[in-house]
Amino acid sequence: xxxxxxxxxxxxGGCGGCSMSVLNAExxxxxxxxxxxxxxxxxxxxxxxxxxxxxxxxxxxxENGDIVLDALCLEGSVMQGPNGTGRFHMLGGSGRPMMKVIxxxxxxxxxxxxxxxxxxxxxxxxxxxxxxxxxxxQYTGHQPGGLLSESWLSPGKLPVINIAGCPTHPNxxxxxxxxxxxxxxxxxxxxxxxxxxxxTDHLVHHGxxxxxxxxxxxxxxxxxxxxxxxxxxxxxxxxxRADCNTTLWNGDGSCxxxxxxxxxxxxxxxxxxxxxFTETPKLAGIPIGLPTDxxxxxxIALASLSKAATPKRLKVNAVSDHIRIPPGTKVHIEKxxxxxxx
Amino acid sequence: xxxxxxxxxxxxxFNRIEGDLEVQVEVDQGTITKAWVNSPLFRGFEQMxxxxxxxxxxxxxxRICGICSVSQSVAAxxxxxxxxxxxxxxxxxxxxxxxxxxxxxxxxxxxxxLFFMPDFARDTYKDxxxxxxxxxxxxxxxxxxxxxxxxxxxxxxxxxxxxxxxWPHSLALQPGGTTRPVEAQEKIRILTTLGTFRIFLQDxxxxxxxxxxxxxxxxxxxxxxxxxxxxxxxxxxxxxADNLALNQLGNACDNFMSYGAYQTTDSEHLFxxxxxxxxxxxxxxxxIKxxxxxxxxxxxxxxxxPYQGSTIVDTNQDSGYSWCKAPRLNGQVMEVGAxxxxxxxxxxxxxxxxxxxxxxxxxxVRTRVIARLLELxxxxxAMEQWAHQLKPKEPFCLPTAIPDDSQGAGMxxxxxxxxxxxxxxxxxxxxxxxxxxxxxWNFSPRDASDQPGALELALQNTHVGKDENASVVIxxxxxxxxxxxxxxxH
Numbered sequence: 001x002x003x004x005x006x007x008x009x010x011x012x013g014g015c016g017g018c019s020m021s022v023l024n025a026e027x028x029x030x031x032x033x034x035x036x037x038x039x040x041x042x043x044x045x046x047x048x049x050x051x052x053x054x055x056x057x058x059x060x061x062x063e064n065g066d067i068v069l070d071a072l073c074l075e076g077s078v079m080q081g082p083n084g085t086g087r088f089h090m091l092g093g094s095g096r097p098m099m100k101v102i103x104x105x106x107x108x109x110x111x112x113x114x115x116x117x118x119x120x121x122x123x124x125x126x127x128x129x130x131x132x133x134x135x136x137x138q139y140t141g142h143q144p145g146g147l148l149s150e151s152w153l154s155p156g157k158l159p160v161i162n163i164a165g166c167p168t169h170p171n172x173x174x175x176x177x178x179x180x181x182x183x184x185x186x187x188x189x190x191x192x193x194x195x196x197x198x199x200t201d202h203l204v205h206h207g208x209x210x211x212x213x214x215x216x217x218x219x220x221x222x223x224x225x226x227x228x229x230x231x232x233x234x235x236x237x238x239x240x241r242a243d244c245n246t247t248l249w250n251g252d253g254s255c256x257x258x259x260x261x262x263x264x265x266x267x268x269x270x271x272x273x274x275x276x277f278t279e280t281p282k283l284a285g286i287p288i289g290l291p292t293d294x295x296x297x298x299x300i301a302l303a304s305l306s307k308a309a310t311p312k313r314l315k316v317n318a319v320s321d322h323i324r325i326p327p328g329t330k331v332h333i334e335k336x337x338x339x340x341x342x
Numbered sequence: 343x344x345x346x347x348x349x350x351x352x353x354x355x356f357n358r359i360e361g362d363l364e365v366q367v368e369v370d371q372g373t374i375t376k377a378w379v380n381s382p383l384f385r386g387f388e389q390m391x392x393x394x395x396x397x398x399x400x401x402x403x404x405r406i407c408g409i410c411s412v413s414q415s416v417a418a419x420x421x422x423x424x425x426x427x428x429x430x431x432x433x434x435x436x437x438x439x440x441x442x443x444x445x446x447x448x449x450x451x452x453x454x455x456l457f458f459m460p461d462f463a464r465d466t467y468k469d470x471x472x473x474x475x476x477x478x479x480x481x482x483x484x485x486x487x488x489x490x491x492x493x494x495x496x497x498x499x500x501x502x503x504x505x506x507x508x509w510p511h512s513l514a515l516q517p518g519g520t521t522r523p524v525e526a527q528e529k530i531r532i533l534t535t536l537g538t539f540r541i542f543l544q545d546x547x548x549x550x551x552x553x554x555x556x557x558x559x560x561x562x563x564x565x566x567x568x569x570x571x572x573x574x575x576x577x578x579x580x581x582x583a584d585n586l587a588l589n590q591l592g593n594a595c596d597n598f599m600s601y602g603a604y605q606t607t608d609s610e611h612l613f614x615x616x617x618x619x620x621x622x623x624x625x626x627x628x629x630i631k632x633x634x635x636x637x638x639x640x641x642x643x644x645x646x647x648p649y650q651g652s653t654i655v656d657t658n659q660d661s662g663y664s665w666c667k668a669p670r671l672n673g674q675v676m677e678v679g680a681x682x683x684x685x686x687x688x689x690x691x692x693x694x695x696x697x698x699x700x701x702x703x704x705x706x707v708r709t710r711v712i713a714r715l716l717e718l719x720x721x722x723x724a725m726e727q728w729a730h731q732l733k734p735k736e737p738f739c740l741p742t743a744i745p746d747d748s749q750g751a752g753m754x755x756x757x758x759x760x761x762x763x764x765x766x767x768x769x770x771x772x773x774x775x776x777x778x779x780x781x782x783w784n785f786s787p788r789d790a791s792d793q794p795g796a797l798e799l800a801l802q803n804t805h806v807g808k809d810e811n812a813s814v815v816i817x818x819x820x821x822x823x824x825x826x827x828x829x830x831x832h
Binding site: 011012013014015016017018019020021023024025026028029030031032041043044045046047048049050051052055079082087088089090091092093094095124125127128129131132134166167222223224226248249250251252253254255256257258259260261263265271276277278321322323 | 352353354355357361362363364380382390392393394395397398400402405406407411452456460463464481482488495496497499502503504505506508509510511513514518519522523655734738739742828
């Protein structure tokens, strides 16, 4: 067997949820996946045996070159505050701001990988007035440049690889790490925000089980309604880049399948949409955020046409929390109509 | 410090806990005389929430913590429901309980197998009679247990995929119920998933029926179980805990608190609310105050109830040694978690073990772990009942309409203990949002009257020998609380 691909996983200004998500990996489980792809976890804060002394010694060995680090994985934002000191997150027992440890290790690791939207872009930790002066590794929200500069490249000649998502999906992480371990990931495999195109060449909309409601603009009015969540309840699935409805979560879940809006959590600054997350902002009754790659006038024309043609079945079911009219005969539909009238 | 033979050491970072922790200890002749617990990460969620639309708390607060995400959602949803004076519909309450229990039990399992037990597979214990067995089974990352537990945990969390879209970080949990109505065939799938998990627990974790395990009521019962089901992981723990006298480790304050777990009707819970301070006492939420005298936070003249509390950073606060505040109930330090829930609710086994002087007397490492595993056996049957009670075709969620000027509290039990959210809304925006997490109680710093927090107490008088860093005993005590540091400071 060739030598293992060494990864070191650090957590900083985040919730640990991406680690928990990665532990949800199935068929096979996380440890089996790592074994199959010859990935060796030198250290992970939730999973490793090593105690604090051993861990601090490991960091020193990487810094002085005794141990080769193939990939540094960071989960959570880089905590730069207060006043740029990094004191909001000190690496316990070391007296060093975590920010400095990350900077030092990223210069040694062949690749640096941002696990989740916090490490990629700053994410939820940057919300509000960003009280902790959080940033991503190589982005601060949409702005290129975070802890590391816009032009920074790792010793392996790649920018920070942003496996964004809040949380990220176990498959997104395992696929990307396996590609790195196989030396099979290049710049062309990353999108303009340096996210793996494995999952960002898709829209959350793809495979959404509410597609028929979307086609006919049969919209949900309240939480738990079955209709499309785009017109009223804030769903950004037609713009959000991820394969959440084809690479499913915890069995066969996804946000849409769970009955609530996609909040575009793989994008920079998703945490500050400028409106209530679960209400669609509108101008003259028309949602502002329409699909990005289609002329607005055409969308509106098609929408009004399909709205005029919406079957009664979809109109009724869209605002119900269970299927009231199954696909069926005309007679059945007329019966329901009569019930509605009476 | 106090005398020449003592020394003060900084220990950390600690792994196999959720988030960041640093502990300072003063050691005199191999025994810890004092401890100071520091939560070294600050993010500032309470500041972020200021000025937001109240419903947006449902997006932000679960993201405080990736391991207690649903608990945070439920606390936020209950605080918003209280502000609105809304009682969720019955299906919504049942689904919420199933989702919350799925998270809590998955956490108990993760703690036992991935965080706590691997310490006993360390070479420190290689001379112990049980070592080879434990090493094979629980060694971090390579032990045989993980390859059974990870798939079982992931399959169990399919409950969250179905009922909440995903875990962690769901928006399915709403003030009026849940966003995911369940159809008849999905109710069957929920019961199938629960049944699969029951089989795993019975075959692998306990070696016997959940109901029989839940009926154990004293030390003799426990010993009988360990002997009669020796191959079960639960029994392996009992054996090594007795061999290492883990019941002599980690006694803290012996005041226990629970907000009440899994609301069944308006005022009833599966595990009741209250405190245990040598006797059962009712809980008055007005008695909760947060002290910041030893936190790196802007001085306030006295401890404040969370409705009045604030979180303003002050790194120049000389008496500060943690970002964590010190919550107190009527000025008393409280321990929270599974052991506290079962003490308050009155489970005979846990009441017996805590009262039993032969078992160390009071809370300890061994009883904390037993209480957590006991909850696996107690809660799965309750989940099965809740699933049976779901009524497809009836409402799962009532509409939300938060009054522009209102306030409300959401008090729930996360895996690690009591979690509270307090929201005040003015002109339709969040004026103040304060959170007290379970580990804020357990790992609090000292308060104005210099009372140490629960972990600080639990570490005092612990014999660690010559090398504090190598002392695995400290690790056992810390992990016995199943700390969640990201929740602690938030």
